[in-house]
Amino acid sequence: MDTKQEKIVCLGKTFATEEERRVYFRNELRSKLPELKKIDGFPIGEDDDIIALSDPPYYTACPNPWLNDFIDEWEREKVSKKSRNISFQVNEPYGYDVKEGVNNPVYNAHSYHTKVPHPAIMRFLLHYTQPGDIVIDSFAGTGMCGVAANACENPDAETRHKIEAEWKAAFGQLPFWGRRNALLSDLSPIASFISHNYNSKIDLEQFLNSSDELFAKVERECNWMFETSHSGKVKGKINYTVWSECLSCPNCNNEIVLYNAIADNKSNFLSELFHCEKCKSELEKKDCDKITATIYDDFLNSSLTQIKYVPVLINYSVGTKRHEKKPDANCM
Ligand SMILES: C[S@@+](CC[C@H](N)C(=O)[O-])C[C@H]1O[C@@H](n2cnc3c(N)ncnc32)[C@H](O)[C@@H]1O
Numbered sequence: 001m002d003t004k005q006e007k008i009v010c011l012g013k014t015f016a017t018e019e020e021r022r023v024y025f026r027n028e029l030r031s032k033l034p035e036l037k038k039i040d041g042f043p044i045g046e047d048d049d050i051i052a053l054s055d056p057p058y059y060t061a062c063p064n065p066w067l068n069d070f071i072d073e074w075e076r077e078k079v080s081k082k083s084r085n086i087s088f089q090v091n092e093p094y095g096y097d098v099k100e101g102v103n104n105p106v107y108n109a110h111s112y113h114t115k116v117p118h119p120a121i122m123r124f125l126l127h128y129t130q131p132g133d134i135v136i137d138s139f140a141g142t143g144m145c146g147v148a149a150n151a152c153e154n155p156d157a158e159t160r161h162k163i164e165a166e167w168k169a170a171f172g173q174l175p176f177w178g179r180r181n182a183l184l185s186d187l188s189p190i191a192s193f194i195s196h197n198y199n200s201k202i203d204l205e206q207f208l209n210s211s212d213e214l215f216a217k218v219e220r221e222c223n224w225m226f227e228t229s230h231s232g233k234v235k236g237k238i239n240y241t242v243w244s245e246c247l248s249c250p251n252c253n254n255e256i257v258l259y260n261a262i263a264d265n266k267s268n269f270l271s272e273l274f275h276c277e278k279c280k281s282e283l284e285k286k287d288c289d290k291i292t293a294t295i296y297d298d299f300l301n302s303s304l305t306q307i308k309y310v311p312v313l314i315n316y317s318v319g320t321k322r323h324e325k326k327p328d329a330n331c332m
């Protein structure tokens, strides 16, 4: 998919714009929904929402009816790929340690549990497949396997250099660079949505404009929540606030703010033992019950009982300098 090209060709059909392509395939998806809904595990959601979220045929927020069409197209394409070797065979498993950190801007663009850095996956794709091959990841999470399949065509300089050095040492030759085609799927709608965004070409200018607009809007609406008074009229920007549990003294029922009782600000240590300010008895956390508070949740329309937490420390910045203070009347 190329957002800048004149004519858009998608699964054998030609469109003047991406929007035209999207409208055509969204209508197609709508007509296929009754059949797709018979598939076990079809997501719970309104038809209009599923259609609006989807960018068919590349991404559908439900089972994708075009998977076989993509496979057919990729199978046809690969016949003419010069970088392919008819006698390609994998005779040995990939048996080398793969070490990849997570300090990678692609990885960090969106967090997800058990996420794998894409250069790690590239090693396996380069070993087991050749350009034009199709890989399927049906537990794709945020789609890092797809990112890796694309990056096999155009790796960043550092990854290319690292992998080529490994390949020369292990196999005495360079890997076969070139795009692999990935089919990605996941049970979780949010995972496949993130995966779609990781694996689609975007209009960078439009993206930057929209994200700047969004950041400005969020700042306008939410900045006040992160302001705290420093001195006089000077305001600081809160980096984080520490909240503490509240406990009840087993001897006199006095309310104890745990952090205040155990934190020694001079030594930066937290002690196991502390004293009740009122009855002076020596206590440990395990001796005390946690104090709870009952709140009414407007969204759930019911009462909830929660452990009582209070703010005990604010870390904030004025310019580039960081400060800390106990919450005061003008802080939050
Ligand atoms: C370990 S995570 C994959 C993370 C992925 N490697 C990445 O880089 O983001 C496993 C994924 O499998 C999905 N999953 C679990 N059971 C599944 C099932 N029966 N069908 C499809 N996906 C499933 C989970 O939603 C989760 O996103």
Ligand SMILES: [Zn+2]
Pocket (backbone or CB within 6 Å): 249, 250, 251, 252, 253, 254, 276, 277, 278, 279, 280, 281
């Ligand atoms: Zn007490």
